[in-house]
Amino acid sequence: MLALALGLTAGCAASGPRLAKALMADRDPAAHGADIEDHYIVHCPDLLEVDTAGRLDDNVARPVGADSRIPLADGGRLHADGLTTPEIARAVADWLGLPAEQVHVGVIEYNSQELYLFGEVAGGERPIPYQGPETVLDLLQRIGGVAPGAALGNVQVVRSHVADGTSPELFQVDLKAILLCDDQKTNVRLEPFDQIYIGQTKRSSLEPLLPPWLQPLYERLTGIRRVGTSNVAGPD
Known part of the structure; x- marks a missing residue:
């Protein structure tokens, strides 16, 4: 059994831990889109803030x-659903008779749209708020990276197209190319209700098959710690 553990370790790609570190170290890659929030399309029941330099509270x-509207002053309500925050800001400025540059609109709570995380993601499988057309890399950094044992060569985005009735799309994401080669071709920009899948390495999936007395040694050799022991990957 010990020979099996050592053999599995030797056969695993060494790039996994390095990629996981690069994922969280790369905080400002060229692929990051500026002003993602400005491209977010607001829907009910999102919660907004409106800064009017004192003209409103x-x-x-x-x-x-x-009714697709937000409350303003004196019982007035302004259409907001289906618009971006800059478009709403311009509408508020027109309504108040202010220069457009004096009005700012932001999203406080993203309540209307979601993304779905599956597989070896930090924090576990769950829905999270969609916050605009961020890339897969942006998203993984926002959620804190991936779980120990994640197969960063096995990342997929599924776009179901349920709302428009067209065929689903499957996108393969090459994180190694994105992080190490600055190749952004597969760094997909996400859309509302996309599903993101992070695969599991073979060595991580085989760990539960080892007897308890061998698991600590296996964890030291592979750099993978079981959730509940320590939720971080070890050094390369």
């Missing part, structure tokens, strides 16, 4: 209602 959270 700027400390009030303004929900997008079922």
Whole structure:
């Protein structure tokens, strides 16, 4: 059994831990899109903030209602659903008779759209708020990276197209090329309700098959720690 553990370790690609470190170290890659929030399309029941340099109560959270509008002053309601925050800001400026540069609109809570995380992601499988057309790399950094044992060569995005009734799309994401070669071709920009899958390495999937007395040695050799022991990858 010990020989099996050592053999599995020798046969694993050494790039996994290095890629995981590069994923979280690369905080400002060229592929990061600027002003992602400006391209987010607001829907009910998102929660907005409207800064009007004092013309309105700027400390009030303004929900997008079922009527597609946000409350302003004196009972007025302004259409917001289906617009970006810069478009809403221009509409507020027109409504108040202010120069456009004096009005800023931001999203406080992203409540209307989600992304779905599956597989070996930090924090476990779960839905998370969609916050605009960020890339896969942006997303993985936002959620804190991947779990120990993640196969960074096995990352996929599934776009189901349920709403428009067209065929699903499957995108293969080459994180090694993105992080180490600055090749952004597969760094997919995400859309609402995309599903992101992070695969599991063979050595991680085989660890539960080892007897308890051998698992600590296996973890030291592979750099993988079981969730509940330590949720970090060891050194290369």
